Amino acid sequence: MNWTDERVEKLKKLWSEGLSASQIAAQLGGVSRNAVIGKVHRLSLPGRAKAGGASPATRAAKRSTSAPRAPNYASRVATRTxxxxxxxxxxxxxxxxxATEDLQFAPVRNVVVPIARRLGLTELTERTCKWPVGDPLTDEFHFCGCEAPEASPYCTYHARLAYQPVSERRKMR
Structure with missing residues (x-):
């Protein structure tokens, strides 16, 4: 399907009227919704007009007349429709x-963080921890390098970070 000048003009007109990409594709015929969206982006057309909505000037006037409100953090109860x-x-x-949930923070007391051996990529073996530390684009980037169990790419400490139990992940959601 070729985008002729006539079809592009019709696309621009329908887009400015607020039609969706699916509706425009149906009117143009022989073109998909994604093709319409792609052409709109290549033409850098502004956002679609809202059908039946207020004009941008009216919305800006409404917004400027109301005084900005400071957030009320003391309020714990919110109403929702x-x-x-x-x-x-x-x-x-x-x-x-x-609106808020009280979380109890209990630090874990007996966590032993291993001292990293700071190995480079070429220094890693099957028995070393491959946990990356730092930004890969900097010179300080390294791998943990501590002793790893035979069935894991990470040391015991980093394996606990990498492989969380299912129940823990469900609680976080």
């Missing part, structure tokens, strides 16, 4: 939710 079904009717209601 949710919709729920009650039979065949959707109801909207405001509920209060706890």
């Amino acid at each position: 949710v919709t729920r079904a009650a039979g065949a009717t959707m109801l909207r209601e405001e509920i209060e939710v706890d």
Whole structure:
């Protein structure tokens, strides 16, 4: 499919009217939604106009009339509007939710961080820890190099960092 001048002009017109890429592709015919998106990016067209929305000047005027508010960090309870079904009717209601969660930090007491041997890439063997340390683009970059168990590429300390139990990962989500 070739982009003729006529098709490009029609694309620009439909894009400025606020049509989606799928709608434009359907009107042009013989072109996919992704092809439309690609052409819009190559033409560096501005963001799509919102169909039926307020003009940018109106939105800017509304924004400038209200005074900026400072965030209220003391408030722990926030209201959120949710919709729920009650039979065949959707109801909207405001509920209060706890906006913050108290996390208890308990430092681990008996963690032994191994002293890295600071090996380069060419110095690594099958029995050395291959944990990277630092930025690879700097001269200080090195690998841990400590003794690694036979079945692992990392020393015991770095293996605990790399391989977290499933239950721990679920808690973090």
